[in-house]
Amino acid sequence: MPKICLTILAAALLSAACASTFDFRREELFEDMSKRYGRLMRWSEFEAARPYLAADAPKERATVPPVVRVAEYEVLQVVYAEDKRQALQSVKITYFKQDNPKLRTIEDQQIWEFDADSGAWLLKSGFPDFK
Numbered sequence: 001m002p003k004i005c006l007t008i009l010a011a012a013l014l015s016a017a018c019a020s021t022f023d024f025r026r027e028e029l030f031e032d033m034s035k036r037y038g039r040l041m042r043w044s045e046f047e048a049a050r051p052y053l054a055a056d057a058p059k060e061r062a063t064v065p066p067v068v069r070v071a072e073y074e075v076l077q078v079v080y081a082e083d084k085r086q087a088l089q090s091v092k093i094t095y096f097k098q099d100n101p102k103l104r105t106i107e108d109q110q111i112w113e114f115d116a117d118s119g120a121w122l123l124k125s126g127f128p129d130f131k
Contacts, residue, residue, distance in 0.1 A: 023084040026114055030087055033121045034075070034112065041093070042073040046127065054113065054122035061126025067098040068130045076107070087112040087121070093128055106130070 033052070040049040046064040053062065072094035079088045089110040096103050108128040112121045 026084045027080065029119075030078075030080075030112065030114070030121045034078075034087075034089060037123065038073050038075065038091070041128075042070055044069050049127075052121075052123050053126060054115075054124045057122075057124055057126040061129060064127050064130060065097070068095055069098060070095045071103060085114045091128075095130060097130075104131075 037049055037052045040046075040052075046068075050062075070093060072092070074092045076090040076092055078090075081087070089112060091108045091110060092105060093108055094103055094105045106128060109125065110123055111125040113124050114120075115122050
């Protein structure tokens with residue numbers, strides 16, 4: 001009887017360890033993907049950043065006006081959901097429009113979600129709302 005209990009306990013601990021390892025890998029993947037997205041945004045490469053958008057992202061936030069140029073992109077905070085399948089990332093973006101060189105700053109609240117089918121994080125909130 002004690003052998004059976006130890007076997008069950010060992011199996012439970014092993015599965016819990018695998019789950020946390022997977023959660024950790026999911027966090028690493030998010031950090032990598034969000035950094036790549038951030039670099040594209042920083043260089044105003046909006047078309048190259050489009051594949052990071054989820055298919056169900058809001059249509060009004062699916063494009064960026066062609067006159068927008070990003071001067072600075074800074075991640076302020078990242079908060080993961082308990083199951084590590086969703087992340088809320090706050091980003092400060094300084095930008096200008098080519099027809100008006102006045103710098104503007106917005107704080108974008110990004111909602112990212114892990115897509116198990118593709119194994120990638122997708123931005124559900126769409127591009128920032130550059131006004």
